[in-house]
Amino acid sequence: NSFVNVIGRVAAPGKILYNSGFSYEDYIEVAGGFSNRADKDEAVIVKQKGERYLASDQKVKLEPGDTILVPEEPESKTKFMDILTTTLTITAQIVTVVGVIFTLSK
Secondary structure (H helix, E strand, C coil): CCEEEEEECECCCEEEECCCCCCHHHHHHHCCCECCCECHHHCEEECCCCCEEECCCCCCCCCCCCEEEECECCHHHHHHHHHHHHHHHHHHHHHHHHHHHHHHHC
């Protein structure tokens, strides 16, 4: 087996020809990069014998037959970021309106 399998939340999952000079980020880039809602911090390398390692662990060397799994970001993380973004947008708009009203009243 001379391939590394990239699966999960990447743009084009599939088998990529093994290259000894590639890091896990290089394989993900060849697979089209992280897709929407990819949990980049939780990407794992699954060895042929079943051992699992965080992909960001620099001690793990990729070998032919390994699998890189990019999981989906949990729903709760997405909702929190959506709420935070909306709250900050509304707050900025309110501050702008109050500033305009204050300026016009002088």
